[in-house]
Amino acid sequence: MIENLYRAIEDRTEELVALTSDLIRFPTVNPPGEAYTPCAEFIARRLSAGGFQTLFMRGEGTPGDSDRYPRTNVVARKEGRGPGPTVHFNSHIDVVEAGEGWTMDPYAGLVRDGKVYGRGACDMKGGLAASIIAAEAYIAVNPGFSGAIEISGTVDEESGGYGGVAYLASKGLFSKPRVDHVIIPEPLNKDRICLGHRGVWWAEIETHGSIAHGAMPFLGDSAIRHMGAVLHAFEKELYPALDRKQTQMPVVPEGARRSTMNINSVHGGQTEDFFPGLPSPNVADSCRLVVDRRFLIEEDIAEVKGEIVAILEGLKKKRPRFDYAIRDLMEVLPTMTDRDAPVPEALAGAIRQVFGREPDYVISPGTYDQKHVARLGHLHDCVAYGPGILDLAHRPDEWVGIDDMVESAKVMAIGIGALLNGAARPAT
Numbered sequence: 355m356i357e358n359l360y361r362a363i364e365d366r367t368e369e370l371v372a373l374t375s376d377l378i379r380f381p382t383v384n385p386p387g388e389a390y391t392p393c394a395e396f397i398a399r400r401l402s403a404g405g406f407q408t409l410f411m412r413g414e415g416t417p418g419d420s421d422r423y424p425r426t427n428v429v430a431r432k433e434g435r436g437p438g439p440t441v442h443f444n445s446h447i448d449v450v451e452a453g454e455g456w457t458m459d460p461y462a463g464l465v466r467d468g469k470v471y472g473r474g475a476c477d478m479k480g481g482l483a484a485s486i487i488a489a490e491a492y493i494a495v496n497p498g499f500s501g502a503i504e505i506s507g508t509v510d511e512e513s514g515g516y517g518g519v520a521y522l523a524s525k526g527l528f529s530k531p532r533v534d535h536v537i538i539p540e541p542l543n544k545d546r547i548c549l550g551h552r553g554v555w556w557a558e559i560e561t562h563g564s565i566a567h568g569a570m571p572f573l574g575d576s577a578i579r580h581m582g583a584v585l586h587a588f589e590k591e592l593y594p595a596l597d598r599k600q601t602q603m604p605v606v607p608e609g610a611r612r613s614t615m616n617i618n619s620v621h622g623g624q625t626e627d628f629f630p631g632l633p634s635p636n637v638a639d640s641c642r643l644v645v646d647r648r649f650l651i652e653e654d655i656a657e658v659k660g661e662i663v664a665i666l667e668g669l670k671k672k673r674p675r676f677d678y679a680i681r682d683l684m685e686v687l688p689t690m691t692d693r694d695a696p697v698p699e700a701l702a703g704a705i706r707q708v709f710g711r712e713p714d715y716v717i718s719p720g721t722y723d724q725k726h727v728a729r730l731g732h733l734h735d736c737v738a739y740g741p742g743i744l745d746l747a748h749r750p751d752e753w754v755g756i757d758d759m760v761e762s763a764k765v766m767a768i769g770i771g772a773l774l775n776g777a778a779r780p781a782t
């Protein structure tokens with residue numbers, strides 16, 4: 355039986371390559387959200403030819419949505435002959451801009467030396483194509499299957515997923531009883547299962563001062579110097595504390611196996627948009643800092659925020675005239691699916707069959723659409739699994755290996771079978 359499934363996928367290798375190239379030829383660049391509708395329509399045509407029912411859902415009113423750049427999502431569903439669970443493959447169709455450094459047209463879908471090249475080849479049109487071929491091959495070999503298989507192409511993952519998975523999840527498309535198991539074919543390597551991601555908190559910290567003549571700064575109060583004190587305290591107290599917070603989460607790369615914080619930007623003082631004149635010399639009355647704090651499943655978001663507030667409050671006591679404001683910009687809790695939940699278990703079994711080895715379990719340092727499935731869909735049997743090498747994502751001359759796509763399509767197809775037949779343990 356497995357042999358038939360393998361053959362059905364191998365026989366579709368050319369189709370898989372052509373499908374990947376076709377998907378790359380839609381320049382679904384985000385921002386602004388180019389070519390979403392034709393790409394979604396292409397996916398719908400392809401799947402409805404195979405008996406899937408398709409549904410378009412526009413993320414109306416979500417960030418970036420407009421008549422010029424509609425946030426068009428597609429969800430395709432193939433019902434089996436009998437009742438049973440639903441396995442859903444979700445891929446984002448948006449890509450980041452090509453950027454500099456390409457040695458070829460990033461939207462040509464060029465095939466060379468066993469690789470398909472182009473923006474989105476690995477992140478994640480190769481994964482989308484592999485899941486489509488996996489589903490079609492599974493259905494061809496098992497026409498009498500029970501349950502349902504869904505494939506969605508969603509938008510805006512690269513900008514937070516609000517018009518895509520978040521929108522669909524808020525409409526119940528990622529919840530029971532409609533959907534039971536979700537696989538997101540992000541490029542995490544063909545023999546790894548990504549169980550989830552670290553948490554994120556973005557915040558803006560503003561220090562206040564008072565404006566005065568730059569020649570007599572003692573008459574004012576510099577918000578930038580106050581911010582300097584904040585940065586100094588971060589270096590002395592916060593960063594060492596973050597380094598000490600190691601996690602049990604198997605985050606890759608290993609450097610991210612602890613708490614981290616990036617300072618995204620600092621804005622203070624006079625604007626430099628003064629060309630052709632000069633800025634007037636003033637003491638800065640405001641300075642803003644945007645931080646990107648990535649945290650662990652062992653940490654509580656209140657504790658994450660609390661340690662920064664404690665530093666700011668400490669400065670308020672120590673430093674004359676120090677005053678600040680802090681504003682939340684975004685927060686996403688860490689998520690980690692249990693290794694013995696049905697989806698990771700089914701994929702682990704499939705990886706053993708295809709590669710003859712144990713899978714690696716990993717956690718992504720940054721978030722992806724799994725957050726919305728967990729947060730809004732309340733569905734926790736979800737992982738990322740797909741072909742492609744994560745390090746190639748967003749880079750020039752991005753590619754996906756054809757053999758990798760074929761092998762991961764086999765893993766996906768075996769996984770579908772295990773989940774539909776309940777071979778994996780039921781969710782608890």
Ligand SMILES: [Zn+2]
Pocket residue numbers: 446477478511540541
């Ligand atoms: Zn991606």
